[in-house]
Amino acid sequence: MNSQILINYIAFPLIKIAILLAAVFTVVAYIVLVERRLLGFFQSRLGPNRVGPLGLIQPVADGLKLFLKEDLIPTNANPFIFKIAPIFSFFPPFVGFAVLTFALPLIMPSGKMHQFAVADVDLGILLILSLSSLGIFGIILAGWSSGSKYPLFGSLRSASQMLAYEIPLTLSVISVIMMAGSFRLSDIVTAQQTYKFYFIIPGIVAFFVYLISVVAETNRTPFDLPEGESEIIGFHTEYSGMRFAFFFMAEYANVVLICMLTPALFLGGYDIPFLNDLELYKTHPYLVNVLGFLSYAAKSTLFAYFYIWIRATFPRYRYDQLLKVGWSVLFPISLLNLFLVALIKLFLMK
Amino acid sequence: MEKIKNFIKMITFPELIKGLSVTTKYLFKKKVTEEYPDFKPHIPYRAKGKLHVQIDTCISCRLCEKACPEWCIKVFPPPKEQMKTDKRPQEFYINQEHCLHCSLCVDACPTGSIHHSYEFELVVTNFKELLFNKETLPYNQLLKQYKWNYIENVPVRPRTTTPLEQKENTK
Numbered sequence: 001m002n003s004q005i006l007i008n009y010i011a012f013p014l015i016k017i018a019i020l021l022a023a024v025f026t027v028v029a030y031i032v033l034v035e036r037r038l039l040g041f042f043q044s045r046l047g048p049n050r051v052g053p054l055g056l057i058q059p060v061a062d063g064l065k066l067f068l069k070e071d072l073i074p075t076n077a078n079p080f081i082f083k084i085a086p087i088f089s090f091f092p093p094f095v096g097f098a099v100l101t102f103a104l105p106l107i108m109p110s111g112k113m114h115q116f117a118v119a120d121v122d123l124g125i126l127l128i129l130s131l132s133s134l135g136i137f138g139i140i141l142a143g144w145s146s147g148s149k150y151p152l153f154g155s156l157r158s159a160s161q162m163l164a165y166e167i168p169l170t171l172s173v174i175s176v177i178m179m180a181g182s183f184r185l186s187d188i189v190t191a192q193q194t195y196k197f198y199f200i201i202p203g204i205v206a207f208f209v210y211l212i213s214v215v216a217e218t219n220r221t222p223f224d225l226p227e228g229e230s231e232i233i234g235f236h237t238e239y240s241g242m243r244f245a246f247f248f249m250a251e252y253a254n255v256v257l258i259c260m261l262t263p264a265l266f267l268g269g270y271d272i273p274f275l276n277d278l279e280l281y282k283t284h285p286y287l288v289n290v291l292g293f294l295s296y297a298a299k300s301t302l303f304a305y306f307y308i309w310i311r312a313t314f315p316r317y318r319y320d321q322l323l324k325v326g327w328s329v330l331f332p333i334s335l336l337n338l339f340l341v342a343l344i345k346l347f348l349m350k
Numbered sequence: 351m352e353k354i355k356n357f358i359k360m361i362t363f364p365e366l367i368k369g370l371s372v373t374t375k376y377l378f379k380k381k382v383t384e385e386y387p388d389f390k391p392h393i394p395y396r397a398k399g400k401l402h403v404q405i406d407t408c409i410s411c412r413l414c415e416k417a418c419p420e421w422c423i424k425v426f427p428p429p430k431e432q433m434k435t436d437k438r439p440q441e442f443y444i445n446q447e448h449c450l451h452c453s454l455c456v457d458a459c460p461t462g463s464i465h466h467s468y469e470f471e472l473v474v475t476n477f478k479e480l481l482f483n484k485e486t487l488p489y490n491q492l493l494k495q496y497k498w499n500y501i502e503n504v505p506v507r508p509r510t511t512t513p514l515e516q517k518e519n520t521k
């Protein structure tokens with residue numbers, strides 16, 4: 001009895017966490033490389049291709065470089081908060097991965113079902129949203145504790161930007177939740193499978209509002225005002241070495257998390273397009289698992305590409321324009337859309 | 351009608367789509383990067399590289415030494431008696447360490463013995479390697495290879511034509 005509990009509640013989740021973390025770290029490391037190379041291609045360059053074949057060992061080299069750099073703490077800084085701030089912004093995205101479901105449940109030979117998720121909790125999306133707003137703390141603390149005014153300005157910019165875009169983001173996610181009738185991510189995907197259409201069709205407006213506000217939430221170009229790598233002095237100006245790497249990885253982990261969340265919400269997640277998954281699942285469960293995972297990965301890759309594409313194309317917003325778009329365009333649109341989706345749900349989706 | 355058109359324009363964002371299509375076009379275009387160590391880069395015709403001295407035709411006049419703003423050329427003419435028959439310098443030093451590649455020495459030389467080559471790889475681990483003398487000047491190593499015969503068509507940069515010469519050429 002005791003050993004059963006040990007296996008089910010401690011050993012199994014730990015193995016799952018280890019696998020997930022390893023996968024996420026690899027993906028986060030390589031999305032940086034992919035982004036740099038793709039940006040190069042977009043600008044008629046080749047990008048980093050020297051370290052290893054096709055530059056595949058570049059992330060290791062970058063990591064080593066950052067690791068070996070001196071870790072400076074400014075004299076004016078508050079050392080304790082300065083040290084703890086990167087962790088605040090580092091851990092939320094990684095926790096967010098825990099609630100993602102990657103495929104239909106695995107049926108063991110003994111007849112037991114295993115979810116392809118570390119914790120498929122029933123408030124999954126809410127957890128991710130609240131964690132993403134927790135990430136602001138890391139940024140504000142980093143800016144404040146640096147003991148220098150420009151990081152402070154950067155962090156304040158970031159805070160008001162995130163506040164402005166979190167509301168349309170949440171409202172557009174709520175329209176999805178209304179259509180699915182559940183906060184659980186696997187339920188949302190199953191709802192799309194049973195309705196036999198993806199939520200992007202009734203929620204096309206919500207999808208675009210979500211796309212825009214998510215770019216702003218992750219502080220990426222058109223909206224990278226908190227920290228413009230090229231020009232703007234941002235919240236992690238005073239950071240160097242490993243602590244800077246934490247912020248850097250947090251940013252990209254956020255991107256990966258969003259890239260994996262978007263298909264689950266709007267494009268049917270691990271649903272295989274043009275196939276009746278739930279029927280096929282009864283006869284060939286393993287095949288559906290593998291194919292579903294692959295289709296999920298493909299959809300996520302599409303979004304990752306889209307992010308990089310946007311970054312290569314658009315110039316940065318001005319700050320007042322940014323807030324104007326957030327508050328006076330996206331917010332009313334998402335509210336109206338919420339109303340519309342409610343009507344659709346009431347009359348068309350039985 | 352105009353209003354409907356404007357409304358459609360407002361919600362479809364044609365500018366954004368245009369921008370995205372431009373970047374996509376560049377994604378598949380040929381890249382302009384020259385992968386230097388693997389492929390030698392294209393060197394322009396009048397590039398100013400490392401200095402070469404053709405010791406055979408040098409008359410030890412030391413004009414290049416005087417012309418150099420960085421004082422990086424040092425010519426040792428032969429003793430006076432020898433000057434009557436053989437004017438080739440006893441020793442010829444070029445310190446590429448502070449050469450500006452300004453080609454003032456090239457313009458000053460009356461015999462055209464000193465000139466730029468197309469060699470541009472001047473990275474060394476020791477500054478002393480940039481001090482070239484009669485033996486180590488690249489042209490002389492070539493000469494050694496050819497058993498000290500005169501070589502034609504050495505890959506060197508042509509002398510800069512002065513405006514006067516250009517006028518004459520066009521006549």
Ligand code: SF4
Nearest residue numbers: 418449450452453455
């Ligand atoms: S190129 Fe200019 S700096 Fe170099 S040796 Fe000649 S005169 Fe001196």
Ligand code: SF4
Nearest residue numbers: 408409411412414459
């Ligand atoms: S100016 Fe020409 S000829 Fe005179 S010393 Fe220099 S290289 Fe020799």
